[in-house]
Amino acid sequence: MSSISSTKATPSSSATASSQSGLLKQPRAVWAVGFACIIAFMGLGLVDPILPAIAHKLNASQSEVTLLFTSYNAVMAVAMLVTGAISSRLGIKGTLLSGIVIIALFAALGGSSNGIWTLIGLRGGWGLGNALFVATALSAIVMMSKSGTAKAIILYEAAIGLGISVGPLLGGELGSISWRGPFFGVAVLMVVAFISLSIMMPKSTAPKSARPKTSILDPFRALKHRSLVVFGVAACLYNFGFFTLMAYAPFVMDLNERGLGYVFLGWGVFLAITSVFMAPVLQRRFGTVKSMCWMLFLFGLVLLAMGIWTSTQWVIIAAVIVAGGLLGNNNTLITTGVMNAAPVERSTASAAYSFLRFIGGAIAPYTAGKLADHFNHQVPFIVGAGFVILSVLFIWMNKKHINHVDQVEAGH
Template sequence: MSSSPESVASSPTKSASNVEAKAGLLSQPRAVWAVFFACIIAFMGLGLVDPILVTISEKLHATPSQTTLLFTSYNAVMAVAMLVTGMISSRLGIKWTLLSGIVIIAIFSALGGLSNNIWALVGLRGGWGLGNALFVATALAAIVSLSNSGTAKAIILYEAAIGLGISVGPLLGGWLGGMSWRGPFLGVASLMVIAFIGLIALMPNAKPKNVSQTKTSLKDPFKALKHRSLLVFGIAAALYNFGFFTLLAFAPFVMGLDEHGIGFVFLGWGILLAVTSVFMAPILQRRFGTVKSMCFMLTIFAIVLAIMGIWTSTQWVIIAAVIFAGALLGNNNTLITTAVMNSAPVERSTASAAYSFLRFIGGAIAPYFAGKLAEWYNPSTPFYVGAAFVLLSVIFIALNHNHIKHVDNAEVGH
């Protein structure tokens, strides 16, 4: 039986799809691994600072709410900067945008390590956020575009890099912070130099074949948010990030541990985040679908935050809750990132920028708000409020289910 012209014409596409489907998670081009390892180092920066929040508060005579501004300025600048990352990367190219981000992180983290008051440190963390925005948004788009194993596996790889960076970061931060609170800042700057050398040596200058050559404008992320599905995920992530950054920025103040102790707690948190993002999230996606799995994880996370609010003064409960939350956050991060990449017919870098803009607005407000709630009321209140916001994200997703249910069908295609 002879093949029809249509079947012959479609066979190369089918063949390419089959090759992509069969490509393993570890079967990646050299450029993907270059970005992967740079991501690990970049995300170590977030975890490095966490164990020294209490020490910074004491050494620089700052209140908890002032100290949590280190997260607020970082996330606020990241949120705004996300809007221009696409425009910059479409002109500089992926490689040079990543390198620019790394250089900015190195400079501002080094200056932070040399600063002498909380307000200078808060401002310098904002500069760090600018560098991180350039790197993070471009890194996700780079790994997805350069990968030969499909969007889903590329996102798992990206989330694994985040998990590894976040898990190793606190351990190193606790060790360096035990010597001086300046150590982690100077440590980040040193690690960024290593990441810079790695990308220069391993990542090619040429653009990936499946990356658009069209220059992105400042309006594109806002245009992308006209797609209801992308807007829904962005708002849901902003609400969810209230809980995420309440845990990350405020939990160290109620743990009653030193730098090393906090470092080990967040090491456990980060390990569970990394493992679940790679191994558990894909199983949940296949068995229950992306949206249902996401809502389940967020609901459990809201319950965990509520438990932290009830037993704030019980040290082992706080420690166990933080570590367990890593598993919930690892799953959810992979689930929601995959959903965003499949949510709207726009460039992946543009979708990432639009989504991240909304997501980091939540991350900017939550840390400072958590510190003020503790000062106004008591240390339990931030966890209760964080739980309410996370639960609100689940309700918001459920109310807009008709606008986002197509992401599960899109994922089947990958």
């Protein structure tokens, strides 16, 4: 199979399956994809601690360096629209391996580059590979898991959290040697991921002729569902704040590569812990939508604090780490919501949602750099906080279109 069916299980059958399969009782293929996810998401954290070093070594401005995130996210946003069409033809394993190869290639080329604009372009190629891998990995884990959608998403977010938390530590250590180190480190890790996935994940037994072909227009058709649009626009708005923190916070912490690595290690660890252990509790007790709104509201306040006390180093460091916990909760909550938002194939829903989400991630980093150039270091965080609060208001104004996601999950 190359995509996830939107057919919902009946409560009785799902309850039986859930009782028989716990969170850790997963098929071998799920663990193979999860392991590859850990390595793939180490790539994001590996690069973050070296942003100031890149600016210094390549004689680039802060706004130019933030384009490393802009090109990455812009390509990811567009590529998300075609991931379904590609995976339905190559199959899940073929698409995952293709994404890994592309990431490894462009990471290695990035480590060999000598100019900021060449590096920006290569990061766009990296984003293409990541789009193929990320969208397909989520679909694969949800489809192959025996524990239901919610637990499958927890596993996916746990893999992301582990990768993001370990990545900055390794990136800081390699970056303290050379800014090129993390890029080559990603390439090596992708080779490891390729080998492990090739060995551990079985090929699809279904013949190619039996695979349902996904159209490139399917994500656009999926956006006819108001629920997906609400989640996507909200994610676009809050990603403005998220990538402002990711791309610009390293420039105001006044730390070396190793120091930045440890700060973002704390960020990633907190993200991993909350995404796995806290988010499900919040969802059960308060519901998906209400919990999302509170997490985003608190994240907005954290960004506002960063904007007010930008020159106070310990405030920025603490805020980054606390933000990891809030984002870990929100990532699990909103991903679960998207998977249950509309009566379309989950891979298609993920592609449509991710297209909207990464638009915010593409605009925010460069905007943050330009705001700092024209005003001061405080303005990017204050503007980011405004966008995050706006996402809360948008969700609350449209909650009637997405309140059903908790009822859908309860049916599983």
